[in-house]
Amino acid sequence: DAIPIEKDAVILMTGGLGGIGLTLAERLGRDYGAKIGFVARSPLPPRETWDEVLRTVSTNSAKARRIRGLQAVEAAGGEVMVLEADVSNPVEMNAAVEAMTERWGNIQGVIHAAGAIDDAPILSKESYSVDTVLTAKVQGTQVLSDLFPDGALDWMVLFSSVSTVTAPAGQVDYVAANEYLNAVAQSRQGGKTKV
Numbered sequence: 001d002a003i004p005i006e007k008d009a010v011i012l013m014t015g016g017l018g019g020i021g022l023t024l025a026e027r028l029g030r031d032y033g034a035k036i037g038f039v040a041r042s043p044l045p046p047r048e049t050w051d052e053v054l055r056t057v058s059t060n061s062a063k064a065r066r067i068r069g070l071q072a073v074e075a076a077g078g079e080v081m082v083l084e085a086d087v088s089n090p091v092e093m094n095a096a097v098e099a100m101t102e103r104w105g106n107i108q109g110v111i112h113a114a115g116a117i118d119d120a121p122i123l124s125k126e127s128y129s130v131d132t133v134l135t136a137k138v139q140g141t142q143v144l145s146d147l148f149p150d151g152a153l154d155w156m157v158l159f160s161s162v163s164t165v166t167a168p169a170g171q172v173d174y175v176a177a178n179e180y181l182n183a184v185a186q187s188r189q190g191g192k193t194k195v
Helices: 019-032 047-056 062-075 090-104 127-147 172-187
Strands: 010-014 035-040 079-084 109-112 155-158
Touching: 010 019, 010 090, 010 127, 019 035, 019 062, 035 090, 047 062, 062 079, 079 090, 090 127, 109 127, 127 172, 155 172
Parallel strands: 010 035, 010 109, 035 079, 109 155
Antiparallel strands: none
């Protein structure tokens, strides 16, 4: 079934400042005029300095790619705001949701694409490394589920990974984190919010 995206939909996106997220956001801007709040742990410079930043930093820097990506979303017809928050932190996420709601009204959809990967053989993995890989997907999903119980949204997309099928060496924690997303999506089938 297709995701029921409305024109001018208000969408919260975690982990969306990478290539896949920005490409998806550009499409949402072009096709639906979406208003997208990007949740990021690392802040971007103030919008009024973006042109100057693009003139002074390396074209290939993450900062420049993110700014150009956000500008492309806006050029395609979307609206954007960047919210500094860690998806696994309920207080920060609540503040991000409040900021979006104050600016645009109710949020219709969430795209949870945040995640981390740290390849290493299981016996050499440190607990902090495993925690880092699990946190965004597992704790982040729980925070989002608490903020948006069934029926609070029209839809929620959880970005899992093909690694749950291929189970690549060195990714036991990443596979587990993505299987958690799959399990949450399965558990919420038939609810008011399409997951």
